[in-house]
Amino acid sequence: MKPTNSPAGARESILSKIRTSLGASENDDARTAAAEQRITAKPRAAAPLRVAETGTDLLARFKDELQRQLATVAEVATATEIPAAIAGYLHANNQPLRLRHGADAYLSSLDFSSVEGFETARGAAAPDDSAGLSAAFAGIAETGTMALASGPDNPVTLGYLPDTHIIIVPKTRIVATFEDAFELLRERPSANPMPRTLNLITGPSRTADIGGRIVIGAHGPRRLLAILAGDL
Amino acid sequence: MSDPATKRPRVGLFATCLVDMFRPSVGMAAARLIEYADCEVVVPHAQTCCGQPAYNSGDRADAKALALQTIAAFEGCDYVVAPSGSCAGMLKAHYPRLMDEGSDDHARASAFAARVHELVSFLVDVRGLSDVPGAFSGTVTYHDSCSGLRELTIKSQPRTLLKSIPGLELKEMDDCEICCGFGGAFSVKFPDISNAMVEKKTANIAAADADIILAGDLGCLMNMAGKLSRQESKIACRHVAEILAGELDDPPIASSDDKR
Amino acid sequence: MQPTSHDFKSNARTALADRQLQEALSGIPGGLVAQRRAARDRLPEFDDLRDYGRDLRNHALQHLDIYLERYEQAVTEAGGHVHWASTGGDACAAILRICQGAGAQLVTKGKSMVSEEIGLNANLEKAGLEVVETDLGEYILQIRHETPSHIIAPAIHLTQGQVEADFRREHSQLPKDRRLIDPAELVDEARQILREKFLNADVGITGANFLIAETGSSIIVTNEGNGDLTQSLAKVHIVITSVDKVVPTFNDAAALLRLLARSATGQEITSYTTFSTGPRRAGDPDGPEQYHVILLDNGRSELLGTEFREVLRCIRCGACMNHCPVYNAVGGHAYGWVYPGPIGAVLNPGMIGIKEAGNLPNASTFCGRCESVCPMHIPLPKLMRHWREREFLEGETPFVTRLALKSWATLARQPWAYHALSRLMSRAMKFASGRHGAFTWMPFASGWTGGRNFPAPQGKTFQELWAAREKQAARTGRTQ
Known part of the structure; x- marks a missing residue:
């Protein structure tokens, strides 16, 4: 695997210096086997007690953690309730009834025409979009984090350009830990299980770069709504 | 080793160079406390300094020579006790590191280190002391010196003993675990930073509104006392052993002879 | 960047006399330090996790060559390119070549300490490119022509009033009588200005908190979302990072992510943690068309073979400087080079030499607070002492100090x-x-x-x- 753009020999020189420093030889089967073994076995750190203890209510933990991160959390029983829930949220925040989402089948099945005047569009975010709607493939209870895989179903820009980001999280896909979410990713029916970007989102955009005070809405969304859907 | 007649353990008192030269009353207080904990005290004459100034200045060779000298000086002691977290930390945590792994010297330093204790942790953790001979009525606050706190986990021990003194009230100050800015040669090499650090410390000491500031290390105490003295503060500065042993005849650190 | 570490003492004096700086620094104990403590208290197993993190980083370093090769292979399979750079100059040259190849004029950039280490902005600007820092703190520094004074809170040395004055001076096209009293108003103003840059950028450069050998992914951790806008709107995404950042698997990254934000800002996790693997895929409606990773060495491969190896475990959380009483007294600029605080006192001499940086490992009381909070258990005081030993052996210890030491040691060896x-x-x-x-x-x-x-x-x-x-x-x- 020769890189094309490195100065002549940089790769070999760096790797050889590393081996010298480690006192290792280039084709040390035992070392290679130890590394390969870790990549295959993928050992996990002990899961945080807050999600590992028996009887943990992962859904409650997920909601609690996400709310601590200044996101709004709503719950719906079925898809039919989602347009009205979103409309209510946008209305409460003085936002226009407009949003954009990707090709995700569940999002595409939502009937926004049930709310009068609700405009929707598809595809990657445009500069003047006010709200983006995405679907998470997992919710991670330990920190209230939502995991999104980029692609036609979920254009990545929808989560960063609009002022409002809304994410649908299937209740059945609430898992305990990051590692559990990665396992779901590895199960995706795709040649390369890794999307171009995996976005772990935990709250709206924020900064503390001016005088150490937290301000919401730095470059990305000023508000984040998570909708926990029961029929997914 | 221990006195065969009394079965009392024989404790070598490592006075530390600062106590030896600047405040011997701390050494006397330490001896009294060790005796109170039912031990015999010996003070080897061949002790000088633990070697930290060399060690922390990168001069390993001299530090090692002093380490070997100190180890030899305390042959025959069941325990080696120092009224300083910093020096005890040097003897206990760093002496073995000065020797080549696997060498005889390393084995000697490790065996020596196992017998070393800081004074107050020795009294509480090793001797199980829960009361002290000292008597004092008034308020004190306590500064946790860095090496004692972080290398030897000395935190509760001095407080346990202080609270056993009837009439003594311990008022904790803010940031009692933050360095006072002494740092040995640091205070001489970087006096401006050191001074800024001790200024924050004395502000916290003043805010605690206690009669006395106590600590377990003379270096930190000289730094804090020097600052308090410059600020013409009325707060007295003493080594914790002085209060615990009731050795309060000498004026506080950096105080005039008229203040006793 | 031209180091001024040899002037540490006078830098420190200036810093101690700077009232605005002292006001800005006074927020650290009640801010980052208190927040870390609260986060740690919410996770009782935090210290066990630190042990796990230390061990896994040791394993990664022990097999660094293998994981780097494995990582490179995975990046290439995902359609990305890996560029190896022995020196900062090589890294800058590689980045410039990519920018020029893409016909770039405007480059947006997320926060990256490695880019500071190699002086990237000046290099690209010299070649006629416009480079815009997009992290708010870094943007403020860019318009002030300053460098970061902290590795995660780059503008921590500034007060809100100073930022207001900078914005009024720099954004002269905006109405003079606009309100800039609330921090939110300042943030909003920067947001408007940087939005334009994001949308028009040709190349987006980010750093990487970790690299994953298993999948060839690079990870960035941000709160603002600027890194995501930087890397998903431009047609070329360049990751500038260093060889020590690779970990074996996703699960290993998870363990370190649990430690990183908690140690850094006291957050459970930052708002955005983003894993990038290659360029956009067929059918993707957005994302960069090209994905390049620059793997910088700059002395790290040699450090690996020395008594300083443990410093390479660092995950750049900044906890050591937040808790350092010396850093708290003088701020980051006094250290005079890229990495301030205890981590800088150990890293900088390895990069710019002990002759230039000798003050830094000496400017410590060895209070040990840095080591006590380091999520990777890096024995920072011990490593600083090793630099003092090197300085002493190489004869760089000042003559007066050496003379005093020697006389004292000679005396101390004769008890009578x-x-x-x-x-x-x-x-x-x-x-x-x-x-x-x-x-x-x-x-x-x-x-x-x-x-x-x-x-x-x-x-x-x-x-x-x-x-x-x-x-x-x-x-x-x-x-x-």
Whole structure:
């Protein structure tokens, strides 16, 4: 695997210096086997007690953690309730009834025409979009984090350009830990299980770069709504 | 080793160079406390300094020579006790590191280190002391010196003993675990930073509104006392052993002879 | 960046006298430090996790060559390109080539300490490119022509008032009478200005908190979302990072992510943690068309073979500087090079030499607070002491210090002479101090007595008092 753009020999020189420093030889089967073994076995750190203890209510933990991160959390029983829930949220925040989402089948099945005047569009975010709607493939209870895989179903820009980001999280896909979410990713029916970007989102955009005070809405969304859907 | 007649353990008192030269009353207080904990005290004459100034200045060779000298000086002691977290930390945590792994010297330093204790942790953790001979009525606050706190986990021990003194009230100050800015040669090499650090410390000491500031290390105490003295503060500065042993005849650190 | 570490002492003096800086620094204990403590308290197993993190980083470093090759292979399979760079100059050249190849004019950039290490902005600007920092703190520094004073809170040395003045000066196209009182108003103004840059950028450069060998992914951790806008709107995404950042698997990254934000800002996790693997895929509606990773060495491969190896475990959380009383007193710029605080005191001498950076490992009281909070258990005081040893061996320790040390050590190795001199000094100093108990001025210690008094000794040494007691005991037949 020769890189094309490195100065002549940089790769070999760096790797050889590393081996010298480690006192290792280039084709040390035992070392290679130890590394390969870790990549295959993928050992996990002990899961945080807050999600590992028996009887943990992962859904409650997920909601609690996400709310601590200044996101709004709503719950719906079925898809039919989602347009009205979103409309209510946008209305409460003085936002226009407009949003954009990707090709995700569940999002595409939502009937926004049930709310009068609700405009929707598809595809990657445009500069003047006010709200983006995405679907998470997992919710991670330990920190209230939502995991999104980029692609036609979920254009990545929808989560960063609009002022409002809304994410649908299937209740059945609430898992305990990051590692559990990665396992779901590895199960995706795709040649390369890794999307171009995996976005772990935990709250709206924020900064503390001016005088150490937290301000919401730095470059990305000023508000984040998570909708926990029961029929997914 | 221990006195065969009394079965009392024989404790070598490592006075530390600062106590030896600047405040011997701390050494006397330490001896009294060790005796109170039912031990015999010996003070080897061949002790000088633990070697930290060399060690922390990168001069390993001299530090090692002093380490070997100190180890030899305390042959025959069941325990080696120092009224300083910093020096005890040097003897206990760093002496073995000065020797080549696997060498005889390393084995000697490790065996020596196992017998070393800081004074107050020795009294509480090793001797199980829960009361002290000292008597004092008034308020004190306590500064946790860095090496004692972080290398030897000395935190509760001095407080346990202080609270056993009837009439003594311990008022904790803010940031009692933050360095006072002494740092040995640091205070001489970087006096401006050191001074800024001790200024924050004395502000916290003043805010605690206690009669006395106590600590377990003379270096930190000289730094804090020097600052308090410059600020013409009325707060007295003493080594914790002085209060615990009731050795309060000498004026506080950096105080005039008229203040006793 | 031209190092000024050799001027640390005067840098520090200037910093101590800078009232705005002191005001800005005063927020650290109640802010980042208190928040970390609260996060740690919410996760009782935090310290176990630190042990796990240390061990996994040790494993990664022990097999670094293998994981790097594995990582490179995975990046290439995902359609990305890996560029190896031995020096900062090589890294800048590689980035410039990519930018020029893409016909770039405007480059947006997320926060990256490695880019500071290699002086990337100046290099690209020299070639005629416009480079815009998009992290708010970094943007503020860019318009002030300053460097970061902290590795995760780059503008921590500034007050809100200073930022307001900078914005009014720099954004002169905006109405003069606009309100900029609330921090949110300042943030909003920067948001408007940077939005334009994001949308028009040709190349987006980010750093990487970790690289994953298993999948060839690079990870960025941000709160603002600027890194995501930087890397998903431009047609080329370049990751500038260093060879020490690779970990074996996703699960390993998860373990470190649990430690990173908690140690850094006291957050459970940052708002955005983003894993990038290759360029956009067929059918993707957005994302960069090209994905390049620059793997910088800059002395790290050599450090790996020295007594400083453990510093390479660093995950750049900044906890060491937040908790360092010296950093808290003088701020980051006094350190005079890219990495401030305890981590800088260990890293910088390895990168710019002990001759230039010798002050830094010496400017520590060895209070050990840095090591006690380091999520990777890096023994920072021990490593600083190793630099002092190198300095001493290489003859870089100042002559006066060396002379004082040697004379003292020679004396301390002769107990009789030592005790005799101690007796003499104790008496002489006691005599000189009169009844005052302290000196307001001392020869050879005028630095000390500039700000505080020097306590006087009691007049006799402990050895004397003890000998007298023993004599007395022998006379009275008392046995102790």
